[in-house]
Amino acid sequence: MPNIQELQRIASQVRRDIIRQVHYATCGHPGASLGCTDLLTALYFEVMDHDPSFNMEGKNEDLFFLSNGHISPVWYSILARSGYFPVAELATFRKLNARLQGHPATHEGLPGVRIASGSLGQGLSVAIGTALAKKLDGDDKLIYVLTGDGELQEGQVWEAMMFAAHHKVDNLVAIVDWNGQQIDGPNDEVMSLGDLPGKWKSFGWEVLEMDGNNMEEVLTVLAQAKSKTGNGIPVVILMKTAMGYGVDFMAGTHHWHGKAPNAEQTEIALAQLEETLGDYTYPYAG
Numbered sequence: 482m483p484n485i486q487e488l489q490r491i492a493s494q495v496r497r498d499i500i501r502q503v504h505y506a507t508c509g510h511p512g513a514s515l516g517c518t519d520l521l522t523a524l525y526f527e528v529m530d531h532d533p534s535f536n537m538e539g540k541n542e543d544l545f546f547l548s549n550g551h552i553s554p555v556w557y558s559i560l561a562r563s564g565y566f567p568v569a570e571l572a573t574f575r576k577l578n579a580r581l582q583g584h585p586a587t588h589e590g591l592p593g594v595r596i597a598s599g600s601l602g603q604g605l606s607v608a609i610g611t612a613l614a615k616k617l618d619g620d621d622k623l624i625y626v627l628t629g630d631g632e633l634q635e636g637q638v639w640e641a642m643m644f645a646a647h648h649k650v651d652n653l654v655a656i657v658d659w660n661g662q663q664i665d666g667p668n669d670e671v672m673s674l675g676d677l678p679g680k681w682k683s684f685g686w687e688v689l690e691m692d693g694n695n696m697e698e699v700l701t702v703l704a705q706a707k708s709k710t711g712n713g714i715p716v717v718i719l720m721k722t723a724m725g726y727g728v729d730f731m732a733g734t735h736h737w738h739g740k741a742p743n744a745e746q747t748e749i750a751l752a753q754l755e756e757t758l759g760d761y762t763y764p765y766a767g
Contacts, residue, residue, distance in 0.1 A: 490757040498558035506575035512737040514555035516722035533564035560593040562752040572765035600626020602635025631663030646685030662735040693720035732739035
């Protein structure tokens with residue numbers, strides 16, 4: 482049985498890492514990073530079969546793609562804390578010539594990163610292609626991909642959804658961070674997504690929903706999603722989260738989509754998040 486308390490402890494440290502990365506860099510995207518922390522903690526520390534020694538092809542292991550690449554702070558923390566690269570390297574986030582750029586990229590050679598992402602709308606297409614490659618290779622592992630809900634305003638996503646259903650890409654679990662916020666305000670004010678579950682269903686997908694800030698529910702629904710793979714139908718999880726979850730003054734608002742906390746705000750935020758695995762130090766001398 483998964484140790485939910487331990488996963489929550491890891492998630493608390495990851496949230497501390499997010500706040501500290503963005504504060505020290507004086508830029509970055511803390512809001513959705515905080516909201517998606519529980520999901521990525523569950524995937525990397527419990528659900529996925531993955532290898533931190535890392536090879537680009539990823540044969541015989543589950544693969545994760547981050548389509549909404551602006552939430553790199555949470556992914557970098559997760560990768561470091563699960564052994565892909567030294568935790569101390571988090572201190573280089575968004576620094577010149579560092580491997581931890583604002584959006585994940587491949588030319589720096591950062592372990593765990595297989596595609597450059599952050600040009601919104603592309604990640605689902607990449608995940609579908611990789612899932613089909615696994616089928617051709619006789620590889621029975623799964624592909625997971627995370628997108629933002631505002632990202633669904635990109636037309637390429639809907640083309641990919643049609644393609645996946647038509648070609649029965651059933652070794653894929655797509656996850657939408659359904660926090661209702663984007664950079665300019667609430668989704669419903671910028672461009673409403675309407676009946677999102679109904680739209681995915683009408684495109685031929687198996688649709689699940691979950692509270693992405695409840696670790697027990699995250700684990701339960703991810704297990705349900707896995708059980709529904711292999712049936713000729715792609716699976717999507719619509720994940721309700723609060724942007725900025727875990728820090729009271731950041732929670733539930735688009736104002737922290739891409740804004741760094743100042744020193745006082747950072748101190749307040751960190752006081753709300755337990756240090757469980759040890760903070761890294763500045764500067765990084767690696």
